[in-house]
Amino acid sequence: MSRSRTAATSPTAATSPTAATAVTAATEALVTLGSRYVRHAPGTFGKAALAARVLNPYLRDHPRRRVVQTRSGARFAVDTEDLIQRYLYLFGAWEPHMGAWLRSRLGPGDGFVDVGANIGVFSVLAARLVGDAGRVVAVEASPACHRRLERHVRLNGCRTVRTVNAAASDRRQRLTFTLASSRNTGANSIVPYDGPAEAVFEVDAAPLPDLLAPGELESARVIKIDVEGAEGAVVRGLAPLLGGLRPDAEITVEVTPARMAALGDSVEELLQTMAGAGFHVYRLANDYDPASYPPALGGPRRVPLRWRAPVTEESDLVFSRTDAEALP
Template identity: 65%
Template sequence: MLPLERDRTVTDMLPAATPSLSELMVTLSRGYVRNVPGSLLKGPIAARYLNPHLRDHPRRRAVEARFDARFAVDTRDLIQRYIHLFGVWEPHMTQWLRGRLKTGDVLVDVGANVGYFTVLGSRLVGSAGKVVAIEASPAFHRRVLQHIELNGCGNVRAVNSAVADSHKTLTFVLASSNNMGANSIVPYDGPAESSFDMEAVPLPELLKPDELARARVIKIDVEGAEGGVIRGLAPVLGKLRQDVEIAVEVTPERMAKLGDSPEELLATMREHGFHTYRLPSEYRPESYPPAIRRPTPPVRWRGPIVGESELLFSRIDAEVLA
Protein backbone atom coordinates (compact mmCIF):
# COMPACT_ATOMS: atom_id res chain seq x y z
CA MET A 1 0.00 0.00 0.00
CA LEU A 2 1.32 3.41 -0.91
CA PRO A 3 1.78 5.83 1.98
CA LEU A 4 -0.87 8.52 2.21
CA GLU A 5 0.33 11.96 1.17
CA ARG A 6 -0.16 14.53 3.90
CA ASP A 7 -3.03 16.95 3.42
CA ARG A 8 -1.93 20.03 1.58
CA THR A 9 -3.38 23.49 1.80
CA VAL A 10 -4.20 25.47 -1.30
CA THR A 11 -1.17 27.64 -0.61
CA ASP A 12 1.07 24.54 -0.54
CA MET A 13 -0.15 23.59 -4.01
CA LEU A 14 0.78 26.94 -5.52
CA PRO A 15 4.42 27.46 -6.55
CA ALA A 16 6.24 30.40 -5.11
CA ALA A 17 6.49 33.54 -7.21
CA THR A 18 9.61 33.68 -9.36
CA PRO A 19 11.07 36.29 -11.68
CA SER A 20 10.04 34.10 -14.63
CA LEU A 21 6.34 34.47 -13.84
CA SER A 22 5.03 35.97 -17.07
CA GLU A 23 3.48 39.40 -17.19
CA LEU A 24 0.51 37.78 -18.95
CA MET A 25 -0.04 35.43 -16.01
CA VAL A 26 0.24 38.34 -13.58
CA THR A 27 -2.30 40.34 -15.58
CA LEU A 28 -4.73 37.42 -15.82
CA SER A 29 -4.36 36.54 -12.14
CA ARG A 30 -4.85 40.14 -11.09
CA GLY A 31 -7.95 40.35 -13.28
CA TYR A 32 -9.36 37.28 -11.57
CA VAL A 33 -8.64 38.61 -8.08
CA ARG A 34 -10.10 42.03 -8.83
CA ASN A 35 -13.06 41.29 -11.07
CA VAL A 36 -14.45 37.76 -10.70
CA PRO A 37 -17.29 37.41 -8.13
CA GLY A 38 -16.63 35.43 -4.97
CA SER A 39 -13.34 34.77 -3.20
CA LEU A 40 -12.36 31.22 -4.27
CA LEU A 41 -8.52 30.94 -4.31
CA LYS A 42 -8.14 34.72 -4.40
CA GLY A 43 -6.33 34.93 -1.07
CA PRO A 44 -3.67 32.32 -1.88
CA ILE A 45 -3.18 33.69 -5.40
CA ALA A 46 -2.70 37.21 -4.05
CA ALA A 47 -0.42 36.15 -1.20
CA ARG A 48 1.66 33.52 -3.00
CA TYR A 49 1.91 34.93 -6.51
CA LEU A 50 0.86 38.49 -7.01
CA ASN A 51 1.95 40.39 -3.93
CA PRO A 52 5.61 39.25 -3.99
CA HIS A 53 5.83 39.52 -7.77
CA LEU A 54 4.44 43.06 -7.89
CA ARG A 55 6.75 44.07 -5.03
CA ASP A 56 9.90 42.63 -6.61
CA HIS A 57 8.98 43.41 -10.24
CA PRO A 58 7.27 46.75 -9.85
CA ARG A 59 4.66 48.15 -12.17
CA ARG A 60 4.21 51.88 -12.59
CA ARG A 61 0.92 52.81 -14.21
CA ALA A 62 -2.48 54.41 -13.70
CA VAL A 63 -5.11 52.01 -12.37
CA GLU A 64 -8.81 52.14 -11.56
CA ALA A 65 -10.00 51.97 -7.96
CA ARG A 66 -13.23 50.26 -6.92
CA PHE A 67 -14.87 53.65 -6.89
CA ASP A 68 -14.87 56.23 -9.66
CA ALA A 69 -11.18 57.17 -9.46
CA ARG A 70 -7.76 56.51 -10.93
CA PHE A 71 -4.38 56.38 -9.21
CA ALA A 72 -0.83 56.42 -10.57
CA VAL A 73 0.85 53.61 -8.66
CA ASP A 74 4.32 52.22 -8.06
CA THR A 75 3.87 48.67 -6.78
CA ARG A 76 7.10 48.68 -4.76
CA ASP A 77 5.04 50.47 -2.12
CA LEU A 78 2.53 48.48 -0.04
CA ILE A 79 -0.41 50.88 -0.30
CA GLN A 80 0.00 51.49 -4.02
CA ARG A 81 0.51 47.78 -4.65
CA TYR A 82 -2.78 46.93 -2.94
CA ILE A 83 -4.62 49.64 -4.89
CA HIS A 84 -3.24 48.06 -8.07
CA LEU A 85 -3.99 44.50 -6.97
CA PHE A 86 -7.34 44.90 -5.22
CA GLY A 87 -8.59 48.33 -6.28
CA VAL A 88 -8.94 49.31 -2.63
CA TRP A 89 -6.89 50.17 0.43
CA GLU A 90 -8.22 49.31 3.91
CA PRO A 91 -11.59 47.91 2.77
CA HIS A 92 -13.22 48.16 6.22
CA MET A 93 -12.35 51.86 6.53
CA THR A 94 -13.34 52.47 2.91
CA GLN A 95 -16.79 50.99 3.49
CA TRP A 96 -17.27 52.87 6.76
CA LEU A 97 -16.48 56.20 5.10
CA ARG A 98 -18.90 55.39 2.29
CA GLY A 99 -21.65 55.06 4.87
CA ARG A 100 -20.62 58.17 6.81
CA LEU A 101 -19.80 60.95 4.36
CA LYS A 102 -22.69 62.63 2.58
CA THR A 103 -23.06 65.46 0.10
CA GLY A 104 -21.93 68.72 1.66
CA ASP A 105 -19.80 67.18 4.42
CA VAL A 106 -16.14 67.97 5.15
CA LEU A 107 -13.44 65.30 5.50
CA VAL A 108 -10.11 66.19 7.11
CA ASP A 109 -7.48 63.65 6.01
CA VAL A 110 -4.39 63.97 8.24
CA GLY A 111 -1.58 61.86 6.83
CA ALA A 112 -3.07 61.71 3.35
CA ASN A 113 -0.28 59.59 1.84
CA VAL A 114 -0.88 59.42 -1.95
CA GLY A 115 -4.47 60.62 -1.54
CA TYR A 116 -6.56 57.43 -1.68
CA PHE A 117 -8.95 58.51 1.08
CA THR A 118 -8.74 62.11 -0.10
CA VAL A 119 -10.11 61.17 -3.52
CA LEU A 120 -12.68 58.79 -2.03
CA GLY A 121 -13.87 61.56 0.27
CA SER A 122 -13.98 64.01 -2.63
CA ARG A 123 -16.33 61.70 -4.50
CA LEU A 124 -18.56 61.17 -1.45
CA VAL A 125 -19.01 64.79 -0.32
CA GLY A 126 -19.58 66.17 -3.82
CA SER A 127 -19.20 69.71 -5.06
CA ALA A 128 -21.05 71.10 -2.02
CA GLY A 129 -18.56 69.44 0.34
CA LYS A 130 -14.83 69.67 0.88
CA VAL A 131 -11.76 67.60 1.70
CA VAL A 132 -8.66 68.97 3.41
CA ALA A 133 -5.71 66.68 2.64
CA ILE A 134 -2.77 67.24 4.99
CA GLU A 135 0.50 65.45 4.23
CA ALA A 136 3.94 66.11 5.70
CA SER A 137 6.03 64.41 3.00
CA PRO A 138 6.76 66.76 0.08
CA ALA A 139 6.94 63.75 -2.26
CA PHE A 140 3.55 62.42 -1.17
CA HIS A 141 2.07 65.92 -1.21
CA ARG A 142 3.00 66.05 -4.89
CA ARG A 143 1.28 62.68 -5.39
CA VAL A 144 -1.85 64.02 -3.69
CA LEU A 145 -1.82 66.98 -6.08
CA GLN A 146 -1.32 64.58 -9.00
CA HIS A 147 -4.34 62.51 -7.99
CA ILE A 148 -6.47 65.60 -7.38
CA GLU A 149 -5.75 66.68 -10.96
CA LEU A 150 -6.09 63.17 -12.42
CA ASN A 151 -9.55 62.81 -10.87
CA GLY A 152 -10.79 66.37 -11.31
CA CYS A 153 -11.26 66.90 -7.57
CA GLY A 154 -12.15 70.57 -7.40
CA ASN A 155 -13.32 70.29 -3.79
CA VAL A 156 -9.94 69.40 -2.23
CA ARG A 157 -7.49 71.72 -0.47
CA ALA A 158 -4.07 70.07 -0.13
CA VAL A 159 -1.71 71.23 2.62
CA ASN A 160 1.97 70.26 2.86
CA SER A 161 2.56 70.36 6.62
CA ALA A 162 3.16 68.20 9.65
CA VAL A 163 0.66 68.23 12.53
CA ALA A 164 1.55 68.27 16.23
CA ASP A 165 0.50 69.78 19.56
CA SER A 166 2.62 72.92 19.08
CA HIS A 167 4.73 74.75 16.54
CA LYS A 168 7.97 72.83 16.03
CA THR A 169 10.31 71.38 13.40
CA LEU A 170 10.06 67.61 13.02
CA THR A 171 12.46 65.22 11.30
CA PHE A 172 10.82 62.38 9.37
CA VAL A 173 12.66 59.16 8.51
CA LEU A 174 11.75 56.59 5.85
CA ALA A 175 13.18 53.17 6.66
CA SER A 176 12.16 51.30 3.49
CA SER A 177 10.68 52.11 0.09
CA ASN A 178 8.60 48.92 0.43
CA ASN A 179 6.27 51.00 2.60
CA MET A 180 6.81 54.58 1.58
CA GLY A 181 3.89 55.72 3.70
CA ALA A 182 5.79 54.81 6.87
CA ASN A 183 7.56 58.18 7.09
CA SER A 184 7.70 58.73 10.82
CA ILE A 185 9.14 61.02 13.47
CA VAL A 186 9.60 58.02 15.79
CA PRO A 187 13.31 57.51 16.65
CA TYR A 188 14.81 54.86 14.38
CA ASP A 189 18.20 53.21 14.92
CA GLY A 190 18.54 51.26 11.67
CA PRO A 191 19.63 52.44 8.22
CA ALA A 192 17.28 54.97 6.65
CA GLU A 193 16.57 55.42 2.95
CA SER A 194 15.75 59.11 3.32
CA SER A 195 14.76 61.83 5.75
CA PHE A 196 13.34 65.34 5.66
CA ASP A 197 12.44 68.17 8.04
CA MET A 198 8.98 69.74 8.14
CA GLU A 199 7.33 72.43 10.22
CA ALA A 200 4.48 71.15 12.40
CA VAL A 201 1.38 73.09 13.41
CA PRO A 202 -1.63 72.17 15.61
CA LEU A 203 -4.48 70.92 13.44
CA PRO A 204 -6.96 73.70 14.33
CA GLU A 205 -4.48 76.27 12.99
CA LEU A 206 -4.24 74.48 9.62
CA LEU A 207 -8.00 74.46 9.13
CA LYS A 208 -10.17 77.38 8.13
CA PRO A 209 -13.02 78.16 10.55
CA ASP A 210 -15.61 76.84 8.12
CA GLU A 211 -13.66 73.60 7.57
CA LEU A 212 -13.40 73.02 11.31
CA ALA A 213 -17.06 73.79 11.94
CA ARG A 214 -18.31 71.52 9.13
CA ALA A 215 -15.93 68.58 9.66
CA ARG A 216 -17.95 65.34 9.66
CA VAL A 217 -14.95 62.98 9.77
CA ILE A 218 -11.37 63.69 10.84
CA LYS A 219 -9.08 60.84 9.81
CA ILE A 220 -5.62 60.65 11.41
CA ASP A 221 -2.86 58.27 10.26
CA VAL A 222 0.51 59.66 11.31
CA GLU A 223 2.69 56.64 12.14
CA GLY A 224 3.07 57.09 15.90
CA ALA A 225 2.56 60.86 16.20
CA GLU A 226 -1.18 60.53 16.89
CA GLY A 227 -0.79 61.53 20.54
CA GLY A 228 0.48 64.98 19.59
CA VAL A 229 -2.20 65.45 16.92
CA ILE A 230 -4.98 64.71 19.43
CA ARG A 231 -3.44 66.98 22.08
CA GLY A 232 -3.38 69.78 19.54
CA LEU A 233 -7.00 69.08 18.59
CA ALA A 234 -8.27 68.72 22.18
CA PRO A 235 -8.98 72.44 22.83
CA VAL A 236 -11.56 72.53 20.01
CA LEU A 237 -13.15 69.07 20.39
CA GLY A 238 -16.10 70.57 22.26
CA LYS A 239 -16.66 73.10 19.46
CA LEU A 240 -16.96 70.57 16.63
CA ARG A 241 -20.32 69.51 15.24
CA GLN A 242 -22.13 67.04 17.48
CA ASP A 243 -21.97 64.19 14.96
CA VAL A 244 -18.26 64.56 14.16
CA GLU A 245 -16.39 61.25 14.18
CA ILE A 246 -12.63 60.87 14.46
CA ALA A 247 -10.68 57.93 13.04
CA VAL A 248 -7.20 57.39 14.47
CA GLU A 249 -4.68 54.69 13.63
CA VAL A 250 -3.06 54.01 17.01
CA THR A 251 0.39 52.42 17.19
CA PRO A 252 1.30 51.85 20.87
CA GLU A 253 4.96 50.89 20.34
CA ARG A 254 5.68 53.95 18.22
CA MET A 255 3.73 56.20 20.57
CA ALA A 256 5.79 54.95 23.51
CA LYS A 257 9.02 55.99 21.78
CA LEU A 258 7.65 59.54 21.68
CA GLY A 259 6.59 59.46 25.34
CA ASP A 260 2.90 59.04 24.50
CA SER A 261 0.38 56.30 25.26
CA PRO A 262 -2.97 55.08 23.89
CA GLU A 263 -4.42 55.44 27.40
CA GLU A 264 -3.80 59.19 27.39
CA LEU A 265 -5.36 59.51 23.93
CA LEU A 266 -8.44 57.50 24.93
CA ALA A 267 -8.83 59.51 28.14
CA THR A 268 -8.81 62.76 26.17
CA MET A 269 -11.54 61.49 23.86
CA ARG A 270 -13.66 60.20 26.77
CA GLU A 271 -13.42 63.57 28.52
CA HIS A 272 -15.05 65.13 25.47
CA GLY A 273 -17.91 62.66 25.28
CA PHE A 274 -16.56 60.22 22.69
CA HIS A 275 -16.99 56.45 22.78
CA THR A 276 -14.33 54.12 21.36
CA TYR A 277 -14.90 51.70 18.49
CA ARG A 278 -12.48 49.50 16.60
CA LEU A 279 -12.22 48.46 12.96
CA PRO A 280 -10.23 45.44 11.78
CA SER A 281 -6.75 46.49 10.63
CA GLU A 282 -5.45 43.53 8.66
CA TYR A 283 -2.83 43.97 5.95
CA ARG A 284 -2.08 40.41 4.84
CA PRO A 285 -2.99 40.11 1.14
CA GLU A 286 -5.06 36.98 1.77
CA SER A 287 -7.32 38.98 4.11
CA TYR A 288 -8.39 41.41 1.40
CA PRO A 289 -10.75 39.32 -0.80
CA PRO A 290 -13.08 38.36 2.10
CA ALA A 291 -12.86 41.89 3.56
CA ILE A 292 -13.85 43.42 0.23
CA ARG A 293 -16.75 40.99 -0.04
CA ARG A 294 -17.98 41.45 3.55
CA PRO A 295 -16.45 44.50 5.26
CA THR A 296 -16.85 44.63 9.03
CA PRO A 297 -18.42 47.65 10.79
CA PRO A 298 -16.73 49.22 13.83
CA VAL A 299 -17.53 47.52 17.15
CA ARG A 300 -17.40 48.97 20.65
CA TRP A 301 -13.98 48.62 22.27
CA ARG A 302 -13.56 48.68 26.05
CA GLY A 303 -10.27 46.86 26.49
CA PRO A 304 -6.64 48.01 26.42
CA ILE A 305 -4.94 48.90 23.15
CA VAL A 306 -1.99 46.51 22.89
CA GLY A 307 -1.22 46.53 19.16
CA GLU A 308 -1.69 48.64 16.06
CA SER A 309 -5.39 49.49 15.98
CA GLU A 310 -7.81 51.44 13.79
CA LEU A 311 -9.95 53.30 16.33
CA LEU A 312 -13.06 55.35 15.71
CA PHE A 313 -14.37 57.89 18.19
CA SER A 314 -18.04 58.83 18.11
CA ARG A 315 -20.56 60.41 20.47
CA ILE A 316 -22.97 57.64 19.47
CA ASP A 317 -23.33 55.14 22.32
CA ALA A 318 -23.86 51.69 20.76
CA GLU A 319 -22.26 48.27 20.43
CA VAL A 320 -21.83 48.54 16.65
CA LEU A 321 -21.21 51.82 14.83
CA ALA A 322 -23.40 50.96 11.86
Protein backbone atom coordinates in the same frame (compact mmCIF):
# COMPACT_ATOMS: atom_id res chain seq x y z
CA MET B 1 36.20 20.79 -33.43
CA SER B 2 33.91 17.82 -32.87
CA ARG B 3 30.12 18.06 -32.81
CA SER B 4 30.02 16.85 -29.16
CA ARG B 5 32.43 19.57 -28.01
CA THR B 6 30.44 22.23 -29.85
CA ALA B 7 27.26 21.13 -28.10
CA ALA B 8 28.99 21.18 -24.73
CA THR B 9 30.34 24.72 -25.04
CA SER B 10 27.49 26.52 -26.85
CA PRO B 11 24.77 28.31 -24.91
CA THR B 12 21.68 26.16 -24.55
CA ALA B 13 18.20 27.32 -25.35
CA ALA B 14 17.41 27.38 -21.63
CA THR B 15 20.13 29.92 -20.88
CA SER B 16 20.09 32.05 -24.01
CA PRO B 17 18.97 35.68 -23.83
CA THR B 18 16.07 34.89 -26.16
CA ALA B 19 14.85 32.08 -23.91
CA ALA B 20 15.23 34.20 -20.77
CA THR B 21 13.22 36.97 -22.40
CA ALA B 22 10.53 34.48 -23.34
CA VAL B 23 10.36 33.17 -19.77
CA THR B 24 10.10 36.72 -18.42
CA ALA B 25 7.36 37.59 -20.89
CA ALA B 26 5.44 34.44 -19.99
CA THR B 27 5.77 35.20 -16.26
CA GLU B 28 4.58 38.75 -16.79
CA ALA B 29 1.60 37.51 -18.78
CA LEU B 30 0.68 35.01 -16.06
CA VAL B 31 0.97 37.70 -13.37
CA THR B 32 -1.29 39.97 -15.43
CA LEU B 33 -3.87 37.20 -15.81
CA GLY B 34 -3.65 36.37 -12.10
CA SER B 35 -4.07 40.01 -11.15
CA ARG B 36 -7.14 40.32 -13.37
CA TYR B 37 -8.60 37.20 -11.79
CA VAL B 38 -8.07 38.52 -8.26
CA ARG B 39 -9.39 41.94 -9.18
CA HIS B 40 -12.35 41.17 -11.44
CA ALA B 41 -13.52 37.55 -11.19
CA PRO B 42 -16.61 36.88 -9.07
CA GLY B 43 -16.23 34.97 -5.82
CA THR B 44 -13.08 34.45 -3.75
CA PHE B 45 -11.93 30.95 -4.77
CA GLY B 46 -8.14 30.74 -4.65
CA LYS B 47 -7.70 34.51 -4.55
CA ALA B 48 -6.24 34.80 -1.05
CA ALA B 49 -3.44 32.29 -1.69
CA LEU B 50 -2.72 33.61 -5.18
CA ALA B 51 -2.50 37.19 -3.95
CA ALA B 52 -0.43 36.47 -0.84
CA ARG B 53 1.99 33.83 -2.13
CA VAL B 54 2.52 34.87 -5.74
CA LEU B 55 1.23 38.24 -6.88
CA ASN B 56 2.05 40.45 -3.91
CA PRO B 57 5.75 39.49 -3.67
CA TYR B 58 6.18 39.48 -7.46
CA LEU B 59 4.68 42.94 -7.94
CA ARG B 60 6.80 44.25 -5.07
CA ASP B 61 10.03 42.87 -6.52
CA HIS B 62 9.16 43.56 -10.17
CA PRO B 63 7.42 46.94 -9.96
CA ARG B 64 4.79 48.01 -12.44
CA ARG B 65 3.90 51.63 -13.06
CA ARG B 66 0.36 52.09 -14.24
CA VAL B 67 -2.68 54.34 -13.92
CA VAL B 68 -5.33 52.16 -12.30
CA GLN B 69 -8.97 52.65 -11.39
CA THR B 70 -10.18 51.81 -7.91
CA ARG B 71 -13.44 50.06 -7.12
CA SER B 72 -14.97 53.45 -6.37
CA GLY B 73 -14.04 54.74 -9.83
CA ALA B 74 -11.08 56.95 -8.84
CA ARG B 75 -7.83 56.90 -10.81
CA PHE B 76 -4.34 56.61 -9.32
CA ALA B 77 -0.88 56.54 -10.86
CA VAL B 78 0.80 53.70 -8.98
CA ASP B 79 4.20 52.11 -8.55
CA THR B 80 3.70 48.58 -7.19
CA GLU B 81 6.96 48.63 -5.24
CA ASP B 82 5.02 50.60 -2.60
CA LEU B 83 2.57 48.71 -0.38
CA ILE B 84 -0.44 51.02 -0.73
CA GLN B 85 0.00 51.49 -4.46
CA ARG B 86 0.51 47.76 -4.97
CA TYR B 87 -2.79 46.99 -3.22
CA LEU B 88 -4.56 49.59 -5.37
CA TYR B 89 -3.20 47.82 -8.46
CA LEU B 90 -4.02 44.33 -7.22
CA PHE B 91 -7.29 44.83 -5.35
CA GLY B 92 -8.55 48.26 -6.40
CA ALA B 93 -8.74 49.26 -2.74
CA TRP B 94 -6.74 50.14 0.35
CA GLU B 95 -8.07 49.37 3.84
CA PRO B 96 -11.45 48.20 2.53
CA HIS B 97 -13.20 48.31 5.91
CA MET B 98 -12.17 51.95 6.41
CA GLY B 99 -13.34 52.82 2.91
CA ALA B 100 -16.70 51.16 3.50
CA TRP B 101 -17.10 52.97 6.83
CA LEU B 102 -16.36 56.35 5.23
CA ARG B 103 -18.97 55.64 2.56
CA SER B 104 -21.49 55.05 5.35
CA ARG B 105 -20.56 58.36 7.01
CA LEU B 106 -19.93 61.00 4.38
CA GLY B 107 -22.62 62.59 2.24
CA PRO B 108 -23.16 65.67 0.07
CA GLY B 109 -22.09 68.87 1.80
CA ASP B 110 -20.04 67.18 4.54
CA GLY B 111 -16.47 67.98 5.51
CA PHE B 112 -13.57 65.55 5.78
CA VAL B 113 -10.11 66.16 7.25
CA ASP B 114 -7.46 63.60 6.30
CA VAL B 115 -4.36 63.87 8.51
CA GLY B 116 -1.64 61.67 7.04
CA ALA B 117 -3.28 61.59 3.62
CA ASN B 118 -0.37 59.82 1.88
CA ILE B 119 -1.15 59.64 -1.87
CA GLY B 120 -4.80 60.59 -1.35
CA VAL B 121 -6.78 57.33 -1.38
CA PHE B 122 -9.29 58.46 1.23
CA SER B 123 -9.19 62.15 0.32
CA VAL B 124 -10.21 61.38 -3.26
CA LEU B 125 -12.89 58.96 -2.06
CA ALA B 126 -14.22 61.61 0.34
CA ALA B 127 -14.29 64.24 -2.40
CA ARG B 128 -16.54 61.97 -4.46
CA LEU B 129 -18.81 61.40 -1.45
CA VAL B 130 -19.20 65.01 -0.26
CA GLY B 131 -19.65 66.48 -3.74
CA ASP B 132 -19.25 70.07 -4.83
CA ALA B 133 -21.00 71.38 -1.71
CA GLY B 134 -18.56 69.64 0.64
CA ARG B 135 -14.94 70.26 1.51
CA VAL B 136 -11.92 68.01 1.99
CA VAL B 137 -8.57 68.93 3.56
CA ALA B 138 -5.68 66.53 2.94
CA VAL B 139 -2.70 67.05 5.27
CA GLU B 140 0.49 65.21 4.31
CA ALA B 141 3.97 65.79 5.74
CA SER B 142 6.08 63.97 3.14
CA PRO B 143 6.94 66.23 0.17
CA ALA B 144 7.13 63.17 -2.13
CA CYS B 145 3.75 61.83 -1.03
CA HIS B 146 2.29 65.33 -1.18
CA ARG B 147 3.33 65.63 -4.83
CA ARG B 148 1.59 62.35 -5.62
CA LEU B 149 -1.42 63.49 -3.60
CA GLU B 150 -1.69 66.66 -5.67
CA ARG B 151 -1.33 64.65 -8.88
CA HIS B 152 -4.21 62.38 -7.88
CA VAL B 153 -6.39 65.31 -6.89
CA ARG B 154 -5.87 66.75 -10.38
CA LEU B 155 -6.24 63.36 -12.07
CA ASN B 156 -9.67 62.93 -10.49
CA GLY B 157 -10.82 66.53 -10.92
CA CYS B 158 -11.34 66.99 -7.18
CA ARG B 159 -12.15 70.69 -6.98
CA THR B 160 -13.16 70.55 -3.31
CA VAL B 161 -9.85 69.14 -2.01
CA ARG B 162 -7.30 71.45 -0.42
CA THR B 163 -3.88 69.91 0.21
CA VAL B 164 -1.46 70.97 2.96
CA ASN B 165 2.21 69.91 2.97
CA ALA B 166 2.83 70.05 6.71
CA ALA B 167 2.71 67.90 9.84
CA ALA B 168 0.06 68.13 12.55
CA SER B 169 1.34 68.24 16.12
CA ASP B 170 0.64 69.81 19.52
CA ARG B 171 2.74 72.94 18.92
CA ARG B 172 4.59 74.81 16.21
CA GLN B 173 7.94 73.17 15.56
CA ARG B 174 10.23 71.70 12.93
CA LEU B 175 10.07 67.90 12.77
CA THR B 176 12.42 65.37 11.21
CA PHE B 177 10.85 62.38 9.46
CA THR B 178 12.50 59.12 8.45
CA LEU B 179 11.37 56.68 5.77
CA ALA B 180 12.93 53.27 6.34
CA SER B 181 11.90 51.71 3.03
CA SER B 182 10.48 52.87 -0.29
CA ARG B 183 8.40 49.68 -0.23
CA ASN B 184 6.11 51.36 2.30
CA THR B 185 5.94 55.12 1.82
CA GLY B 186 3.13 55.26 4.36
CA ALA B 187 5.67 54.56 7.10
CA ASN B 188 7.21 58.06 7.19
CA SER B 189 7.57 58.68 10.92
CA ILE B 190 9.15 60.96 13.52
CA VAL B 191 9.78 57.95 15.77
CA PRO B 192 13.56 57.60 16.36
CA TYR B 193 15.06 55.09 13.93
CA ASP B 194 18.65 53.77 13.98
CA GLY B 195 18.62 51.61 10.86
CA PRO B 196 19.41 52.51 7.26
CA ALA B 197 16.98 55.08 5.89
CA GLU B 198 15.76 55.63 2.34
CA ALA B 199 14.79 59.23 3.03
CA VAL B 200 15.09 61.83 5.78
CA PHE B 201 13.32 65.16 5.56
CA GLU B 202 12.28 68.07 7.76
CA VAL B 203 8.89 69.77 7.65
CA ASP B 204 7.03 72.45 9.61
CA ALA B 205 4.46 71.24 12.12
CA ALA B 206 1.57 72.97 13.90
CA PRO B 207 -1.61 72.08 15.78
CA LEU B 208 -4.27 70.85 13.38
CA PRO B 209 -6.58 73.84 13.98
CA ASP B 210 -3.75 76.13 12.84
CA LEU B 211 -3.42 74.21 9.57
CA LEU B 212 -7.10 74.53 8.73
CA ALA B 213 -9.02 77.45 7.26
CA PRO B 214 -12.07 78.93 9.02
CA GLY B 215 -15.01 76.53 8.89
CA GLU B 216 -13.02 73.45 7.83
CA LEU B 217 -12.89 71.99 11.32
CA GLU B 218 -16.42 72.97 12.30
CA SER B 219 -17.90 71.38 9.15
CA ALA B 220 -15.97 68.12 9.45
CA ARG B 221 -18.18 65.05 9.65
CA VAL B 222 -15.10 62.82 9.89
CA ILE B 223 -11.51 63.54 10.91
CA LYS B 224 -9.06 60.76 10.04
CA ILE B 225 -5.66 60.62 11.77
CA ASP B 226 -2.99 58.19 10.56
CA VAL B 227 0.44 59.51 11.52
CA GLU B 228 2.66 56.53 12.39
CA GLY B 229 3.12 57.06 16.13
CA ALA B 230 2.54 60.82 16.38
CA GLU B 231 -1.19 60.48 17.06
CA GLY B 232 -0.78 61.53 20.70
CA ALA B 233 0.56 64.96 19.71
CA VAL B 234 -2.07 65.40 16.98
CA VAL B 235 -4.92 64.72 19.42
CA ARG B 236 -3.39 67.02 22.05
CA GLY B 237 -3.24 69.79 19.47
CA LEU B 238 -6.86 69.19 18.55
CA ALA B 239 -8.14 68.73 22.13
CA PRO B 240 -9.01 72.39 22.92
CA LEU B 241 -11.47 72.47 20.00
CA LEU B 242 -13.07 69.03 20.36
CA GLY B 243 -16.07 70.59 22.06
CA GLY B 244 -16.68 72.83 19.06
CA LEU B 245 -17.05 70.02 16.54
CA ARG B 246 -20.45 69.33 15.03
CA PRO B 247 -22.56 66.98 17.22
CA ASP B 248 -22.28 64.05 14.81
CA ALA B 249 -18.55 64.46 14.16
CA GLU B 250 -16.51 61.28 14.40
CA ILE B 251 -12.75 60.88 14.60
CA THR B 252 -10.85 57.82 13.47
CA VAL B 253 -7.30 57.34 14.72
CA GLU B 254 -4.86 54.60 13.83
CA VAL B 255 -3.04 54.05 17.12
CA THR B 256 0.35 52.34 17.29
CA PRO B 257 1.13 51.80 20.99
CA ALA B 258 4.81 50.87 20.56
CA ARG B 259 5.58 53.87 18.37
CA MET B 260 3.62 56.17 20.66
CA ALA B 261 5.65 54.92 23.63
CA ALA B 262 8.89 55.66 21.75
CA LEU B 263 7.76 59.30 21.62
CA GLY B 264 6.78 59.39 25.28
CA ASP B 265 3.04 59.13 24.58
CA SER B 266 0.45 56.53 25.54
CA VAL B 267 -2.83 55.26 24.17
CA GLU B 268 -4.34 55.70 27.64
CA GLU B 269 -3.78 59.46 27.57
CA LEU B 270 -5.35 59.68 24.11
CA LEU B 271 -8.39 57.69 25.26
CA GLN B 272 -8.79 59.89 28.33
CA THR B 273 -8.65 63.04 26.20
CA MET B 274 -11.37 61.75 23.90
CA ALA B 275 -13.53 60.47 26.76
CA GLY B 276 -13.26 63.85 28.49
CA ALA B 277 -14.71 65.46 25.37
CA GLY B 278 -17.69 63.07 25.38
CA PHE B 279 -16.48 60.52 22.83
CA HIS B 280 -16.91 56.75 23.11
CA VAL B 281 -14.31 54.43 21.61
CA TYR B 282 -14.94 51.76 18.97
CA ARG B 283 -12.60 49.52 17.04
CA LEU B 284 -12.79 48.92 13.29
CA ALA B 285 -11.34 45.72 11.84
CA ASN B 286 -8.21 46.16 9.73
CA ASP B 287 -5.70 43.69 8.31
CA TYR B 288 -2.76 44.42 6.00
CA ASP B 289 -2.25 40.77 5.00
CA PRO B 290 -3.00 40.51 1.26
CA ALA B 291 -4.81 37.23 1.92
CA SER B 292 -7.41 39.18 3.95
CA TYR B 293 -8.41 41.45 1.07
CA PRO B 294 -10.47 39.12 -1.17
CA PRO B 295 -12.84 38.08 1.65
CA ALA B 296 -12.98 41.65 2.98
CA LEU B 297 -13.95 43.01 -0.44
CA GLY B 298 -16.41 40.24 -1.12
CA GLY B 299 -18.02 40.04 2.30
CA PRO B 300 -20.43 42.15 4.34
CA ARG B 301 -19.43 45.57 5.65
CA ARG B 302 -17.73 45.44 9.04
CA VAL B 303 -18.94 48.02 11.55
CA PRO B 304 -16.90 49.52 14.42
CA LEU B 305 -17.55 47.67 17.68
CA ARG B 306 -17.47 49.16 21.18
CA TRP B 307 -14.01 48.68 22.69
CA ARG B 308 -13.49 48.45 26.45
CA ALA B 309 -10.23 46.51 26.74
CA PRO B 310 -6.72 47.99 26.81
CA VAL B 311 -5.34 48.82 23.36
CA THR B 312 -2.07 46.90 23.12
CA GLU B 313 -1.57 46.56 19.37
CA GLU B 314 -1.93 48.66 16.25
CA SER B 315 -5.62 49.41 15.90
CA ASP B 316 -8.04 51.58 13.96
CA LEU B 317 -10.14 53.33 16.61
CA VAL B 318 -13.28 55.33 15.93
CA PHE B 319 -14.42 57.97 18.42
CA SER B 320 -18.08 58.94 18.39
CA ARG B 321 -20.56 60.63 20.70
CA THR B 322 -22.98 57.82 19.82
CA ASP B 323 -23.35 55.49 22.81
CA ALA B 324 -23.97 51.95 21.49
CA GLU B 325 -22.39 48.53 21.22
CA ALA B 326 -21.75 49.03 17.51
CA LEU B 327 -21.82 52.06 15.24
CA PRO B 328 -24.50 51.69 12.58
